[in-house]
Structure formats: C-alpha cells, structure tokens
Amino acid sequence: MRVEVDQPKCVASGQCVLLAPDVFDQDDDGIVELLTEHPDPAHHDDVRESAAVCPAAAIHLAQA
Numbered sequence: 001m002r003v004e005v006d007q008p009k010c011v012a013s014g015q016c017v018l019l020a021p022d023v024f025d026q027d028d029d030g031i032v033e034l035l036t037e038h039p040d041p042a043h044h045d046d047v048r049e050s051a052a053v054c055p056a057a058a059i060h061l062a063q064a
Helices: 015-019 041-053
Strands: 002-005 024-026 032-034 059-062
Touching: 002 032, 015 024, 015 041, 041 059
Parallel strands: none
Antiparallel strands: 002 059, 024 032
C-alpha cells in the first residue's frame, strides 16, 4: 500500500490521526502530515478507514 495526502484539501479534523497515529500526524495548524508512505501491513485496515472517513477526501491509497 502507498499512501498519499493532499494537504491543501485537509480540513484538520484529525480523524486520520485518531485512527492511524503511526501513519498520520498533524502540524501546528492541524493539517495532516504523512509519517510513512508505505505503512506496515498491520496498519492497512486503519489507513483504509482513515481514508474512508476523511471529510475532505484528502487521503489517497494506491498499490505499492
């Protein structure tokens, strides 16, 4: 899995950080920061859920 984030679209809801804190973080303004582009398979379900619940659709997933 490869994760991409569209920071300009991010609305700083923080749902991704709550669901997958090993993959996502937030800067001082609450904007998503990607910690790892290729997360460990153990985190794939949480990353998929993060992408699904992102209110701005700022998280995109692709095959690695």
